[in-house]
């Protein structure tokens with residue numbers, strides 16, 4: 001820009017009249033720029049949006065290819081992908097066209113400006129109105145110099161549009177406020193608590209140790225008016241395990257999610273040592289949990305990296321102890337390199353059960369007070385499940401745990417079992433109590449028991 005101003009001043013000094021002649025190209029150039037700006041920004045935004053849909057679709061269908069194949073969804077998935085990539089292609093072509101037209105338009109306007117000056121100047125020189133040929137040539141040099149930075153600016157301008165569209169998406173993500181967050185009072189209490197609080201005090205100023213958790217008439221609706229959980233009440237104290245049983249969609253994961261405060265109850269309260277958990281720090285609460293899910297998350301790296309992730313300052317001995325306590329050390333030692341074995345992306349070099357054991361060792365090492373296991377054993381065989389079961393018992397000691405499992409043999413030892421049906425508790429008690437009561441739990445248990453015994457006999 002400084003260069004532009006300098007050159008323009010020089011042109012005005014040489015001949016103001018010709019200077020103005022050149023500057024008449026500025027308004028049309030501005031209009032063209034404005035016209036293209038809107039369109040290029042729009043197409044750049046569409047490209048970004050299509051791009052993220054492609055990534056999402058890739059993750060779902062390609063990365064989840066087994067599920068896709070099993071459900072015979074290959075063709076639909078391929079069609080969907082086709083549609084999205086076609087969308088991306090057409091917007092990309094449009095964007096390329098726009099800049100392919102915009103740049104020459106700006107350049108031609110620059111040349112037209114130079115042409116006008118040459119023509120006007122030529123006429124003046126011929127009619128000898130004071131402009132000499134030398135001055136005209138000097139002027140033309142300046143005019144050429146003038147159009148070069150304009151072209152460069154135009155190129156930057158094109159780049160800027162796509163950069164702006166990309167920045168907008170990042171900005172959206174940054175400005176997204178989470179629906180679940182600390183209330184101002186809680187935030188103030190967290191600020192007032194020293195970064196390294198005294199023994200027994202949590203980062204939010206409350207008690208660090210959780211003795212009891214109580215659900216009081218908890219109801220939940222993800223979508224306004226569509227209640228998926230109704231009047232759920234129970235109490236857990238340190239060292240006890242709660243098991244949730246029920247058909248798919250009965251609300252088991254919802255209870256676990258409410259407990260971990262991934263979402264808050266629409267009705268009722270969840271009390272932590274008699275204090276509503278919304279009056280405690282969210283970060284503190286969530287960092288008390290160890291969560292093991294059906295599909296464990298392993299990162300590409302070694303076994304050591306993956307277990308150590310639970311506590312970053314852990315040394316090899318601590319990692320080994322954790323593996324031993326969940327009975328995973330044995331299999332790890334048979335692997336090439338032991339702790340240095342590369343698990344591969346998503347743990348692909350390990351079996352499902354092995355991955356689960358590694359993630360349990362990670363949870364064990366992190367030493368959380370609260371523990372959630374959501375169908376962690378549904379995709380492994382009965383034998384691995386038994387190993388995992390033993391590992392889990394080791395972990396659950398002295399903690400408060402919620403276990404969700406399809407196989408009822410996994411939950412026999414829970415202190416409290418809740419049988420859910422469409423978001424309501426229909427039966428509650430220990431395994432023995434529920435068996436003695438002779439209700440649905442007993443039927444379910446016997447049916448599974450017979451099933452498994454049969455399978456064992458038939459092989």
Ligand SMILES: Nc1ncnc2c1ncn2[C@@H]1O[C@H](COP(=O)(O)OP(=O)(O)O)[C@@H](O)[C@H]1O
Pocket residue numbers: 222223228246247248249250251252253254255
């Ligand atoms: N994020 C969500 N948004 C809307 N509805 C949901 C969501 N998660 C679960 N649900 C609904 O809530 C009900 C209970 O689901 P869930 O707790 O996952 O059951 P379970 O774990 O017992 O299979 C189901 O009807 C399910 O469709």
Ligand SMILES: [Mg+2]
Pocket residue numbers: 252253254374
């Ligand atoms: Mg579930």
